Amino acid sequence: MLETLAQAVINGLLIGGIYALVSIGVTLIFGVVKIVNFAQGEFVMIGMYISFYLATQFGIDPILSLLISMPVLFVAGVLIQHFLIRRVLGPNDMPQIFLTFALSLLLLNLALMLFTANYRTVHTSYSDEAFHLGGLYIPVAKLIAFVVAMGLSGALWLFLHATDLGKAMRAASQNRDVATLMGINPNRVFAVAFGAALALAGAAGSLLMPFYSAYPFVGQVFVLMAFVAVVLGTLGNVIGALVASLMMGVAESLGIQFVGADSGLIVVFAMLLLTLAFKPNGLGGGRVR
Amino acid sequence: MASTSKWKLPALAVLVVVLLALPQVVRSSFALDIFIRILLFSFIGVAWNLMGGYAKQLSLGHAAYFGLGAYTSTIMQVDFGISPWIGMAAGGIVAMLASLPIGWLCFRLRGPYFTIATIATAQALMLIFLKFRDLAWGAEGTTIPNLGSSPLMLQFETKASYYYVVLGLLALGLLITHRIEPSWMGYYLVAIGEDEDAAEAIGVNAPRVKRDIYMISAFLTALAGTFYVQYIYFIDPATAFSFNISIEAALVSIVGGIGTLWGPVIGTVLLETTSALLQSWLGSSIGGIQLTVYALILIAIILWRPTGLIGIITEAYRRHLRHKPAHT
Secondary structure, three states, rough: HHHHHHHHHHHHHHHHHHHHHHHHHHHHHHHHHHHOOOOOOHHHHHHHHHHHHHHHHHHHOOOOOHHHHHHHHHHHHHHHHHHHHHHHOOOOOOHHHHHHHHHHHHHHHHHHHHHHOOOOOOOOOOOOEEEEEEEEEEHHHHHHHHHHHHHHHHHHHHHHHHHHHHHHHHHHHHHHHHHHHOOOOOHHHHHHHHHHHHHHHHHHHHHHOOOOOEEEOHHHHHHHHHHHHHOOOOOHHHHHHHHHHHHHHHHHHHHHHOOOOOOOHHHHHHHHHHHHHHOOOOOOOOOOO | OOHHHHHOOOOHHHHHHHHHHHHHHHHHHHHHHHHHHHHHHHHHHHHHHHHHHHHHOOOOHHHHHHHHHHHHHHHOOEEEEEEOOHHHHHHHHHHHHHHHHHHHHHHHOOHHHHHHHHHHHHHHHHHHHHHOOOOOOOOOOOEEEOOOEEEHHOOOOOOOHHHHHHHHHHHHHHHHHHHHOOOHHHOOOOOHOHHHHHHOOOOOOOOHHHHHHHHHHHHHHHHHHHHHHHHHHEEEEEHHHHHHHHHHHHHHHHHOOOOOHHHHHHHHHHHHHHHHHHHHHHHHHOOOHHHHHHHHHHHHHHHHHHHHHHHHHHHHHHHHHHHHOOOO
């Protein structure tokens, strides 16, 4: 019993690391650019297909291929911010919500047309390997994904706190007008934030590929999880999103272990509804919006 | 304005006559099916627009009420033999009641997070109907018994009859919108849509106004749900709570003209016609093409004309007036 519990917690933490990459991206865009990117999950999907094709066409290891998927998605993010998002920034919610929502719809259905709805998997030498610690079972692919995800999250945190550009981003997220007066170019800051968020989503996709199937709708699972984690962890807060994502992973895993194999989504919705009912400002408190 | 109201009534009369005569002239069942879809999604759009358009509470979870309406009437008909006409009204009331707790939860958030919460509630409802087989046939769903021609059970032999039913629903939705628009309620809704904090500061009871309009919007959406499953003779959770219903409800309003009486109708005519044309050109073989095109239209509207097609039409009309010598 105790071992089953420990195993479920470990499984949850490992997948929670991937959720964290998606959530941090969502919360970074929300904190800095002040919009919710409904298409974040689709960039995880694109990251997965990039790694899938690099692995099957050129034999590149999916985890190594994040060195390609991350820069590709960073550039995509900068371009999307510059040509699309920048045009709808303003006090009005409708264009912002439905522009990123339309983007999600577009990417998802383009993927359906280009790649069909088939599930794609990549089998690596370490896909079936696992460490055994006592009675516990730790799959190598998931452990690598978790460690790299934590490393990238740490790198982002360092970037936000130790570099001038990162500090400029945090300043812009606290008060855009004052930051502009201090000589920070908001467009540059927004573009970097959007690019970085998409790069994290791309990394999540590449890290998933050794143990998860790619299909056009795959991003929806992750983006829903990320939205809940971002509300739970207080909107716009990077550390909060990280902690909440790990919690979500554990909650989902416990649900699968003790309620039923397909109860993962029910747990997610239950957590979202409970959060809204009792802690609408997130566990850390703070403002709604 | 005086010159516009002069031709407004005759234009409306012509429109009504054309719409009433249409099924008598057009006999093709394929074409009638498209007309029925246009009227149905216009009606869903009108229901969405009351809350989403005027008060800018951008829900992507209206499938919740569509599904509740559909399931209420179907359960009443299949299990108790009650006419779907009564079931339709009952479904509306169930949806209205359901909108109270759902609204209580979702209205705690604003802007995009309100939208996300509405998505989650609709998906959660779908999961409930998928999981609990005892409640309503689980994932397989059920076919609705075909009774032949029995108008009292909302079943007809000709598509034309369905056409008139859904035309009546749309007329009801437009009438309600027309009555609300110039009322205090209408002004409150627009005030909330413009700036909720400012509206509250000048004394608008925003939580109550939002709750009331959500109830009306949910009620109307549920009527559409009952009609739809009676029309296709089949119900399952994936159809009744389809995310595509939520998407289309919002899309037709935004593309046509958000927060306007005729916006959802104009938007539906464009989107459904496009979809029908795509289908006849390409066949239904290419999955995803319809929503790809919808997404491109939506992006184009948001970037170039956030007021929607109605905005484009009125601008063109004004330009036309300006170039004409003024006379009264």
